[in-house]
Amino acid sequence: MQKFEYSDKSFRFMIIGTLIMIAAAAFTGIVFRVITQTMQNVEQEETVTFDKHYAFVTDDSESDLWKEVFDAADEQAKEYNAYLEDLSVGLGRDYSAEELLRIAVNSKMDGIIYSGPAGKRVTELIDKAVDEGIGVVVLQNDVETSKRQCYVGLNYYELGQMYALQIDRLIDPENMGEMTIDVLVDGDMAEGASNLIVMAIEDHIRERLGDNEEEEYDLPEMVVTRIDAEDIFSAEESIRNIFLEKDSLPDIMLCVNGVYTRCACQAVVDYNLVGQIQIIGYFANDTILDAVDKQVISSTVSVDTNEMGRSSIQALYEYNSMGYTNSYLPVATEIVDQKKAHQMIEAKNDRTGEE
Amino acid sequence: MIGLIRRKWNNASVRLKMLISFIIPVVLILAVNIYMYISINNMIARVDEIYVVNVTLNDLSEDLTFLQNSMKEYLESKSTGALNDYYRAEQDYRNGIASLDLKNSGTAVYAMQENIINQSENYLQLTGDTITAKRGRNVEKYKATYEETVEMYSDLQACLYALNNKQFKKNTGDYSILLSSLRSMEMITILILFFIGIVNVFVVFLVTKSMTLPLIDLSQAANEVAGGNFDVSVTTTDGGDEISVVSRAFKQMLGSIQNYIGEIKDSVMRESMLKEHELVMENRMKEVQLRSLQAQINPHFLFNTLNAGEQLAMMEGADKTTEFIENMADFFRYNIKKIDNDASIAEEIALVDKYVYILNVRFTGEIHYSKDIDEEVTEVRVPSMILQPIVENAVNYGIRDIDWEGHIDLKVYRQNSDVLLSIRDNGIGMSQDKIDRILSGEAVGEVSADHAASNGIGLGNVIERLQIFTGQRDVMEIFSEGENKGTEFIIRVPMHV
Incomplete structure (x- = not known):
């Protein structure tokens, strides 16, 4: 029996085959479309809309302290639909805070957050900025002689008192006259500022001794060492020099920034002087907390970087919107001793573990 | 869609x-x-x-x-x-x-x-x-x-x-x-x-x-067909492409070939049957002719003799003798003339009339012969010499040796599209067994053929010729109610052959 049903079958094959091929072609089209669309999204970032453009100028934006401050300020800026730019990023070479400030002023920013040396040129630039309607907020080292709108940071006298509270635990009134306390400050810090720190410490010690008037005690010797911070490595070299050149090393070393704290810490370890030289540091990053925990550093004064960053942006925003702002915004500080450091490390480990 | x-x-x-x-x-x-x-x-x-x-x-x-x-x-x-x-x-x-x-x-x-x-x-x-x-x-x-x-x-x-x-x-x-x-x-x-x-x-x-x-x-099917096997079934679709057309054409061709072969087969069969019939007919004719030839020597001499006798009787004024001799001469002439051809029923009846006249002269009027003829069918053609042998059979085996008065009734009538020719006698009758043997052709030798008074044509011959002439099997029926109750032969021929 011969059967001739090929026409139906060939039609079926043709239809099914065509449908499969069309589906494959359509699939290709969709995939291509998706890829092209994705590419367009990759290439084209969001259209920029920000109301204010602020510059963040520091002499060491890579340090942990300023990174934390920048992050906090950036968060706050976003809430105000403002863009905070770290001017030092990507500029071929390391620019000083002064140079960056110049760029910021010439770039006609809406506001500048400045932290760095307070020289004459800096004052001029800040004044020029303010004259051109640019708000300037100074962090940490105040440029008192300038027309800056606001200073956000510590009062040096208060900082001295914080140090003094720590010194209290380390000195014995009976032989403190034989002790030396070295205060490491920035080379360009105003003399008044360093004096305020020293004064606050001495005042505190006197105040404490004032309760016991029967005996007279000599005050410890206070030395202010100005660290040459002209370039990136000079701080470390200067601190090493203290250990190498000085015949008598201080008993207590006070550091006014995180870099000095780290350098001093490393030096006491390297020269096997842990326990002999008590270091009271500044700032509380991982390295410093670890050192406190291990008691290489006696304690450290921690600054609320989040508050510092947010306050500076708030000050700029206020100035932009209202034309004035507070000329001084204090930042909370905290003493971190071994116990506190241990808690902070554990808390951080827990957070990391959870993540 | x-x-x-x-x-x-x-x-x-x-x-x-x-x-x-x-x-x-x-x-x-x-x-x-x-x-x-x-x-x-x-x-x-x-x-x-x-x-x-x-x-x-x-x-x-x-x-x-x-x-x-x-x-x-x-x-x-x-x-x-x-x-x-x-x-x-x-x-x-x-x-x-x-x-x-x-x-x-x-x-x-x-x-x-x-x-x-x-x-x-x-x-x-x-x-x-x-x-x-x-x-x-x-x-x-x-x-x-x-x-x-x-x-x-x-x-x-x-x-x-x-x-x-x-x-x-x-x-x-x-x-x-x-x-x-x-x-x-x-x-x-x-x-x-x-x-x-x-x-x-x-x-x-x-x-x-x-x-x-x-x-x-399709090519395999074609090979099969080429090899002589026509028993191939081809299913086609109503598609319009070349292959559908070819397959349909192939199927149609196959059907035509099969029909053609069937027709040829039928034709060959018919032809062979025809030849067979012709041969049988020829055989029978030759048989009749042989018998006729055997008898021809006497009829030619007899015709002349009878004509001389007829003339003599006329001259003598012997009318009955003249009539007798004339009838005899006509009877034999018919025998010689008609044996190869068909004849009308009327001619066949006339021959029977002459035959009965001759017998009645021979046997002094012992046979009472009557006839009932539908004149409308007397021109229907039948094979010649079919009635006389039956009448002869009825005389020789029916009424010759009976003690009572012998009758022979001839009746010709129409039944539907057929013409029926009935020859009935009131003689000694016929057993059913014998009837069957006559009709099946087995009793050919027993009846009529060898009889001295016969003209030589037997019932078997009559039946066969009728069958060939009409193309039908049932051409003759024989009825007999039993011993001494007579016999009826009925010949059935179609009006138009």
């Missing part, structure tokens, strides 16, 4: 089907290729565009350097050429700055662009002041402003570098993504084309197979 397409497909020619099964995948592959070509071209165009910003920024940097140098040269030489260069460079730089549009490149980039634009405005203002101071020969001022421009120039270059670098990094990332996308698209295209190719091969294979398979079957 599908039904319509299916019908069109079924009716399409093989060439068109092959063409469609080839064109569809080719069109699809072409479409995919074109789409891929356009997409990849667009992507490549974007790759080209990616670094346009870097080129622009490099140009800007060069313009800036030229601007700074031309200003410096003017300050040094105060030449018109340097001033012209300065103005040209300033314009170029302004145009370059104005052409920067990085609003869609992200906040950081846009912010950097804004910085560059603002710094450039300050810088151009300052260079303008410097040039003016130089022209006004205000040395103090242009020295101071020149120092500032150097700083600003340096800052601007740094910012341009930073922006260029940032864009370059971003563009390099985009470029990598573009390249990987291009590769993905190429890979997908190759896979899809490969896939479509495979599907196409399958479709073409299946379509051609479904078209050629019946052709192979």
